[in-house]
Amino acid sequence: MSGRPASTMLRFLCGERELGRSVPATRCRAVPGLPMLPCGKTVDIGAAPARNIRANTSLEGACAMVSVEFVREMARYNEWQNTALGAAAAALDSDALTRDRGAFFGSILATLNHLLWADRLWMSRLAGWEAPAGSMTENLSLCPTLACWAGDRARADGRIRLWAQRLRPANLRGDLVWYSGLQGKDIVKPIATCVTHMFNHQTHHRGQVHAMLTAAGAETAATDLVFMPEE
Incomplete structure (x- = not known):
């Protein structure tokens, strides 16, 4: 990877509100100096994330294990599983859905709300969605009823799938830079790692919901991913 200046980078700057911290909004703009990706391809900003993006001069590691096909499959799996959870939860009454069952976020509905909130937060970093207001704990009551959750969840899942369909390999390269309210500092991680984390986080909390429903x-x-119906 020789022959490229170390300062080579593409960066997008946007306003963000996360966990009560406000960042002044600016127009998204590309910082001059990096019209090319490390692979030598011209940058296409049409589907690029609307947060700080820095080109990574190494294509090894996380980005090597994540492809657009993987993202699209996981986006479809996410939608399939959320639809199934919603159908199972619909058999329970409000008391059963909101009862504290000893899970990390307490109840079935609170855990579903946390996951919806977290997906919106990650997509604000990865795709420029509007960041959800309030903190993680404040959003445990994001949707007061299962019907409210089901509608918002379906819309979010549809948008995640559309984002995945529009992804190009170049959009999964480089680093994502964001301010973490939980950590109290800026975080820099490979975009591919962040995308993988979002889907892994979904599976983790859906497992908790599945156990509570059972x-x-x-x-x-x-x-099982291997048993996901074909489209």
Whole structure:
């Protein structure tokens, strides 16, 4: 990877509100100096994230294990699983959905709300969605009812799939820079790692919801990726 200046980078700057911290909004703009990616291809900003993006001179590591096909499959899996969870949860009454069952976020509905909030937050970093207001704990009551959650969840999942369909390999390269309210500082991680984390985080909390639904007597559906129906 010789022959490229070390200062080579492409950066997008946008306003952000996360966990109560406000950052003054500016127009998204590309910092001069990097019209090319490390692979030598011209940057296409049409599907680029609307946060700080820095080109990474190494294509090894996280970005090597993540492809646009992987992202699209996981986006479809996410939608499939959320639809199934919603159908299973619909068999329970409001008391069963909001009862504290000892999970990290307490109840079934609170855990579903956390996951919806987190997906919106990650997509604000990766795709320029409007960042959700409030903190992680404040958003445990994001949707007061399962019906409210189901509608918002379906819309979010549709948007995630559309984002995945528009991705190009170049959009998964480089680093993502964001301010973490939990850490109290700026974080820099490979975009590919952040995308993988978002889908892994979804699976983690859906597993908690699945366990709570099973304990509550609801009938749950298959969760195996290999058994996801073909489109």
